[in-house]
Amino acid sequence: MSFKFYTLLKKEFLQFSRNAMLVGIVLYGATLDVWMAAQVTGDLQNFPIAIYDQDKSQKSLELVSKIRPPHFIIHSHIDCEKEIERLILSDEVGAVLVIPRRFQSQIDSQKSGPIQVILDATTSNTAEIAAGYLAAILVDYSTRILVKEWQVSTVSFKLIPTATMVPRFCFNDNLNDRWLMALQEFFTIFTLIAILLSATAMVNEKQFGTIEQLMVTPVTPMEIMLAKILPMIVVFLLAAFISIYTVLVPVLEVPLRGSALEFLLVTTVFCFTSSGLGLLVSTVSNNLSETVLLTLLLLFPILFLSGSWVPPEAMPRWLGLLVQLSPLKYYLDLGLGIFLKGNSLAFMWKDFASLIGLGLVIFWIGVVRFRKMFG
Secondary structure (H helix, E strand, O other), X not given: OOHXXXXXXXXXXXXXXXXXXXXXXXXXXXXXXXXXXXXXXOOOOOEEEEEEEOOOOHHHHHHHHOOOOOOEEEEEEOOOOHHHHHHHXXXXXXXXXXXXXXXXXXXXXXXXXXXEEEEOOOOHHHHHHHHHHHHHHHHHHHHHHHHHHOOOOHHHHHHOOOOOOOOOOOOOOOOOHHHHHHHHHHHHHHHHHHHHHHHHHHHHHHHOOOHHHHHHXXXXXXXXXXXXXXXXXXXXXXXXXXXXXXXXXXXXXXXXXXXXXXXXXXXXXXXHHHXXXXXXXXXXXXXXXXXXXXXXXXXXXXXXXXXXXXOHHHOOHHHHHHHHHOHHHHHHHHHHHHHHHOOOOOOOHHHHHHHHHHHHHXXXXXXXXXXXXXX
């Protein structure tokens, strides 16, 4: 390593350490942001529901008593049908359980007792989850009626031919959503950090007018580019290490079942790939404001095509093909495989090779654009 290159590297580390805002963003993304994301889960919690009990019988009260926290919270008991529309339109409740008249008498006469559930499907995913929870409650209630009210013995009930499902959950036995939410936020925020670090390192030279000084120094454009990128990769890896061993593993108890060294190797390749995107951003923007805006605009399609928001299988075929162009897609697959499944890179070599190949292409395009600035 030449003394000139060493001097450039030292300058970049000093420049980063003196940028309090950028250091704060990196530390926040590596710690608090990941921790806060884990506090929001996909489980149904305190879902507001209204009860329209027209029967007001013992059996209807027994059914209502099963709708309780933490999944549901009864917002109100209503007495007229007009209240249903008002509560749903005003977003005061997400569902209304309607128990019709003669509900108990129909069950006592060994007939089916219909139950109506009205759901606000504006947020369709939440409505679907709520419907599933309510269906499970009603199935349990119906089973108890068969056994207790209709005198169907437990043995006879087991002999009734029904299709049953016995799920077996692998890698996350307790269905802990905090693990997935924390890891997805880790991958997302570090994508933003990786692009932003490499882009701001170059744009700062433009903004402060020192790019001309670099151009007349006895260093090559490649040395300038590497001096910008290598320190940012070191900072990126240090931030990832801090996030894993101060938040993810000790605080959120996310299991790291695979090799930490292999994950850091994957992270290095991903940072290398994102640095190419950062170089592209730096060749277009002229100041820090433009850099942040372009980085955010670039981040959204990368996130959308990664499969973290929408599964690739649910996308149109032409859009699903573009998923292969998102480096975050491979980083997600590799990262989740190492953390939760304990996979090795030898087992996931196709995804790792795809990330390397995509990284080389993106980085080469960034280098070509970067060299033109000095042409």
